[in-house]
Amino acid sequence: MTDLRDAAMTSKAWPFEEARRVLKRYEKAPPEKGYVLFETGYGPSGLPHIGTFGEVLRTTMVRRAFEVISDIPTKLISFSDDVDGMRKVPGNVPNRGMMAEHLQRPLTSVPDPFGTHESFGHHNNAMLRRFLDTFGFEYDFISATEFYASGQFDEILKLAVERYDDIMKVMLKSLRDERQQTYSIFLPIHPETGRVLYVPMKSVNSADHTITFDDEEGREWTLPVTGGHVKLQWKPDFGARWAALGVDFEMFGKDHSTNAPIYSRICEILGTKAPETYSYELFLDEHGQKISKSSGNGISIDEWLTYASTESLSYFMYAKPKTAKRMHFDVIPKAVDEYHQQLRAYADQDTAKRLANPVFHIHGHNVPASTMVVPxxxxxxxxxxxxxxxxxxxxxxxxxxxxxxxxxxxxxxxxxxxxxxxxxxxxxxxxRQFRAATDQERAAMEELVVCLRDAEKALDVIARKNAQEGKDMPLPAVNWQDDEFLQSIVFAIGKTHGFDPLRAWFSGLYEVLLGASQGPRFGGFIALYGIDETVKLIEDGLAGRLIG
The missing domain is CATH 1.10.10 (Arc Repressor Mutant, subunit A)
Incomplete structure (x- = not known):
C-alpha cells in the first residue's frame, strides 16, 4: 500500500492530480465534519443524459484516487435541483400540452407526463438513480425539494438574508443593467399558484428572516425564507449549497466555468471555504451540437448499453475530459476495443503505469482480465x-x-x-455500400484467391515482395490458421501490385468485399472467417454479386 500511495502522489493521471488538490485542503488538520465531501449536481428539467452520468463517474474516479492517497473518509452526494421552475416543456416527453399548464412551477410540482411518478421531477430523479445504480456508484441522493422544505437549508438561508447586500454586490456585477433593476437572489414560491416568481424584493428583513414582494398581479406578500417558501437563484444556490453541505470538490461543464468564481465567492461570504472545482469540456452530438436534456440529442445511457458494455462507456468518459467529445454511435466500437487493449496491457505494467491506465480508475484495485480474444x-x-x-x-x-x-x-x-x-x-x-473493383484491385484480388488456395504461390508472392524491397529474408512457415502469415500474403500482394499508398489496397478490400470504408486487419479477418469462406467472398465481390 505504501508503494501504491507513493506512486499515486506523483502520478500524472488526472484523477490523482485532482485528488492531491483536495488533500492539500487538509494538510494541517482533518475536516471537522469527519469526511471529505464530493458533490455532483443535476438539474432535472429533462431526462438525464449521458453527460450527467459522466459527471458522477468522473467525480467517483477522483474520489477513488483520493482514497488511495489518504485515509480520510469520503462521501459522494448527487444533488438534484428539483425546486427549479420549469421554464419550457422538454421536446422529448409525452403529454406536452398538459405540461404547458404548469410552466414556472417547481419540477417536483409538475405532473409526470409518463404517469409513473408523483411529479416530473420525481420521475427524472428516479431515472438518474437507476442509471447510477446500474453502474454500482456509492452515493447519497439529495432532493432540493426535501433540502429546502425539511429545514436542512434554513441556517444558510437565514445567513443569506443577513448578508444579502454582500451577496447582491457579487451578483449585480455579473448582470446587465436592465436585469440589475429587478434582480434578487431570492425567488419566492407563490403561496397560491405554486409558481417560482422572478420579482424584485420590496424588502429583505434580517430581523425575522423574511422577504416582502409584490406578485405579478401587484399583491403584496411577506414570506419566511425558511421551510421551502423560497428558493435561491441558481448561481447563489450553487454557492449556498456548497456552504450548507461543506463540499470539498465539484466538477461541472465548461459552460459553468465563467460563473465558478461567483459560486465560490458566495460560498465564502456564507462562511465556508469554497471547494476545489474542475471544469470539463462539453459532450457534443454527431453534428457538433451540445447535448441537451430538453432536446434529447446525442446517445442516451440506455442506447450505449444496448450496443456495448458499461465498462466501455466508463472508458470513453475517462479519456481526455478537457477535450470536447462527440457522443454518437460511431464511437462505440473504438471504445470497446481500446478498453480491452488497456485491460491486456494492465497485467504486465508496473505500479506507476497501472495508476495511469484508465482501467485502474474504472475498476479500482479489482481490474479483471480481458477475455476478448477477437476485437x-x-x-x-x-x-x-x-x-x-x-x-x-x-x-x-x-x-x-x-x-x-x-x-x-x-x-x-x-x-x-x-x-x-x-x-x-x-x-x-x-x-453498407459495395462497389465494383478497379482493374488493379481485380488483378490483386484474383491473385489473393490463388495464393489462398496454393501455399507455393503464397510463398512466391512474399518472396517477390522481399526482392522488390531488396530484403533477404527467410520465408515464413505456412500456417493457414495464423493471422500473421495470412496478413503477410495480403500485404505482399498489395506491394507487388503497386498500390501507393498501400492503404488504398486495404480500402479496396473493405469497399468491395465489406461495403465499408474501413475494416479489420485483413489477415486476422481471413483466419477468423475461414479460407474457403474468404475465397468465396472475393469471388462474389468480383462477380458483382455483393452489389445491390
Whole structure:
C-alpha cells in the first residue's frame, strides 16, 4: 500500500492530480465534519443524459484516487435541483400540452407526463438513480425539494438574508443593467399558484428572516425564507449549497466555468471555504451540437448499453475530459476495443503505469482480465459477411480461430458477440455500400484467391515482395490458421501490385468485399472467417454479386 500511495502522489493521471488538490485542503488538520465531501449536481428539467452520468463517474474516479492517497473518509452526494421552475416543456416527453399548464412551477410540482411518478421531477430523479445504480456508484441522493422544505437549508438561508447586500454586490456585477433593476437572489414560491416568481424584493428583513414582494398581479406578500417558501437563484444556490453541505470538490461543464468564481465567492461570504472545482469540456452530438436534456440529442445511457458494455462507456468518459467529445454511435466500437487493449496491457505494467491506465480508475484495485480474444470491430465485420442473426453463428467462426474459447470461459467475448449483431443490424447494415473493383484491385484480388488456395504461390508472392524491397529474408512457415502469415500474403500482394499508398489496397478490400470504408486487419479477418469462406467472398465481390 505504501508503494501504491507513493506512486499515486506523483502520478500524472488526472484523477490523482485532482485528488492531491483536495488533500492539500487538509494538510494541517482533518475536516471537522469527519469526511471529505464530493458533490455532483443535476438539474432535472429533462431526462438525464449521458453527460450527467459522466459527471458522477468522473467525480467517483477522483474520489477513488483520493482514497488511495489518504485515509480520510469520503462521501459522494448527487444533488438534484428539483425546486427549479420549469421554464419550457422538454421536446422529448409525452403529454406536452398538459405540461404547458404548469410552466414556472417547481419540477417536483409538475405532473409526470409518463404517469409513473408523483411529479416530473420525481420521475427524472428516479431515472438518474437507476442509471447510477446500474453502474454500482456509492452515493447519497439529495432532493432540493426535501433540502429546502425539511429545514436542512434554513441556517444558510437565514445567513443569506443577513448578508444579502454582500451577496447582491457579487451578483449585480455579473448582470446587465436592465436585469440589475429587478434582480434578487431570492425567488419566492407563490403561496397560491405554486409558481417560482422572478420579482424584485420590496424588502429583505434580517430581523425575522423574511422577504416582502409584490406578485405579478401587484399583491403584496411577506414570506419566511425558511421551510421551502423560497428558493435561491441558481448561481447563489450553487454557492449556498456548497456552504450548507461543506463540499470539498465539484466538477461541472465548461459552460459553468465563467460563473465558478461567483459560486465560490458566495460560498465564502456564507462562511465556508469554497471547494476545489474542475471544469470539463462539453459532450457534443454527431453534428457538433451540445447535448441537451430538453432536446434529447446525442446517445442516451440506455442506447450505449444496448450496443456495448458499461465498462466501455466508463472508458470513453475517462479519456481526455478537457477535450470536447462527440457522443454518437460511431464511437462505440473504438471504445470497446481500446478498453480491452488497456485491460491486456494492465497485467504486465508496473505500479506507476497501472495508476495511469484508465482501467485502474474504472475498476479500482479489482481490474479483471480481458477475455476478448477477437476485437469488437472484427466481430462487426464477421456479422456483416456471415449474415449472422444470432451470436451462436458467430461462435462457429470464433471457435475455428480460437478453439479453446467458449461463452463460459470468455464472457466478455460472448457478450460482445451479441452486441455486435445488434450494432451491425442497426448501424452498419443500413449504410453498407459495395462497389465494383478497379482493374488493379481485380488483378490483386484474383491473385489473393490463388495464393489462398496454393501455399507455393503464397510463398512466391512474399518472396517477390522481399526482392522488390531488396530484403533477404527467410520465408515464413505456412500456417493457414495464423493471422500473421495470412496478413503477410495480403500485404505482399498489395506491394507487388503497386498500390501507393498501400492503404488504398486495404480500402479496396473493405469497399468491395465489406461495403465499408474501413475494416479489420485483413489477415486476422481471413483466419477468423475461414479460407474457403474468404475465397468465396472475393469471388462474389468480383462477380458483382455483393452489389445491390
Amino acid at each position: 469488437f470491430a472484427m466481430l462487426l465485420n464477421l456479422a456483416s459477411v456471415s449474415g449472422a442473426e444470432e451470436k451462436e453463428k458467430l461462435w462457429g467462426f470464433i471457435n475455428r480461430y480460437a478453439p479453446d474459447a467458449s461463452p463460459e470461459k470468455n464472457p466478455d467475448l460472448d457478450q460482445a458477440a451479441g452486441f455486435a449483431i445488434r450494432y451491425y443490424n442497426d448501424f452498419v447494415k443500413p449504410t
